[in-house]
Amino acid sequence: MNAYLLKKTLQVLVTLVGVALLIFFLLRVIPGDIAAVKLLANGGSLDPQALQAERLRLGLNDPLWMQFLQWVWGLIRLDMGTSMWTGRPVTVEIGERLGVTFEVAVLASIAGASIAVPMGVFAALYRGQAQDHLVRLFTVLGISLPSFWLGLLAQTALLQTFGWLPPVEAVSIWKDPWGHFGQLLLPALIVGWRMSAVVARMLRSSMLEVLQEDYVRTAKAKGVPKWPMITRHAMRNALLPAVTILGLEFAFLLGGLVVTEQVFNLNGVGRLLVQAVAQNDYTLTQGLVMMFAVSFVLINFLVDLLYAALDPRVRAHR
């Protein structure tokens, strides 16, 4: 187990250093000069002296490798530098927006899991029958419908039926918990649908696999009734891969809500990324990408460890 842990930890470190390198140098090939863009946006003219001063202030005149090392050294101390656009620390910018995204991701995962489990199990039990085909249709639709369109449809349907729309302004959970969740419910359901599609497909195939195992047949033979047999014997093992997928999908959501947040006007990190990219804000963009990568890789790592702890075969294989 220790050798396994060490190997995995090393892989995580290598991956994160790789992400840092890739994203840093990728952003440096952007043709636009942030200093120039910023000066022009402030209504000023392109004064070469001001431009030079701004570049100096943003540290853009240092050699690239020095900028990179400074950035990485900062990352290790949890300091991502300051946003080139607003001048505020990147950690503060991200911290302010992370809450909303996290909440939507959690709600979506709950919604996704509660839809996926019954669907996956039913599809497996009624394999090849009408129920199976219906589930299949539902899951393929879930991964096919673009969230920006679905979001618009759902909002309009809500408006037309109840004459009500979630408020555009963010509502604090402490002042108005209902209004707060009312705002997040629709995006969470839409993202949850997509998520449930992926999880249900996984659960269906792992259920089918487990149902053919000897121990399930033994349970059947000794007269365990159908439902206890399914829930206590089969599902316990079949859920493992589905839970893995759920974990990975959750990790993906922290950065993957880019489009959804745009549609529902949510001030999360996904929208922050779109703004940062549009404004050529290198520091903010690389900070966000790094944050997504770290959470994605860490959740992956935890899922792997959990898997190895629960299933000794995994340890033996690697």
Next chain:
Amino acid sequence: MIKIATQTRLFAIGHPLGMVAMVFILLMLMAGLLAPVLAPFDPTATDTSAILQAPSAAHVMGTDEYGRDILSRIMHGARTAMLLALSASLLGSLTGAAIGIASAYFGGWLDALLQRLMDIMLAILLIVFALVLAAVLKHRMVIGLDLNLVLAVAVPGIPKVARVVRAAALSVRSMPYIDAAQAAGYSPLRIIFGHMAPNLLAPVLVLTTAFAAQAILLEASLSYLGVGVVEPTPAWGLMLSGLGTQVFVEAPWMVVFPGLAVSLTVFSFSLLGDAVRDFMDPRLRL
């Protein structure tokens, strides 16, 4: 030729939904390719006398706020979407397949290196990677196709293909006929192309179809966010960009038709992918 016809018939009988999806995709492709000839209006021509018109005999799907014909824009949008999705999915899945096969065949340090590279790309999350790439690379139009956008859609999808193909190639690699070919002194290239590739055709085909679905969705999302296709090129995601419930209530045709075009096309590619997988290897569908 006869073999293809027989296979197609078998596919149609066994997977009617997949066949319907394939026909829909072909229709979309035709609509896109023939858009310059078939489209009733110029997709970029504004007409101040026909602003926000509901569907009618002249404008079957209505007009937008500049009086542009929606049907024509959807047909030209199909051209944009299909060309981009097909080239991105081919480029992405062939590159991914090459990486996966090289990983599996040579193993050792090359495998370790490629796997770490794929881990790195996966960690930058698909949509985030595509967004950053699209913004960084900007646009480079070559005969009506934005090559840099193709890259932005293709590259983030490579690691997934590489992983699946690597796993499949590892099992092919362990077959006795590969040992035999090696013992006979065949070159690695000959073994890879002559002996391994044909056996990996099925998974690669399935992955390419799924890739195309994802590419359409990704291009539409990027265009919606304002970093994909740019005006005046007609694109489905762009047609929906910036629209709110207000527009939907007052001019639903502006929202419904482009949205249906994206959804049905992605849905068809997904269904086709499923059907092809079942058809190629029924065992894959547990």
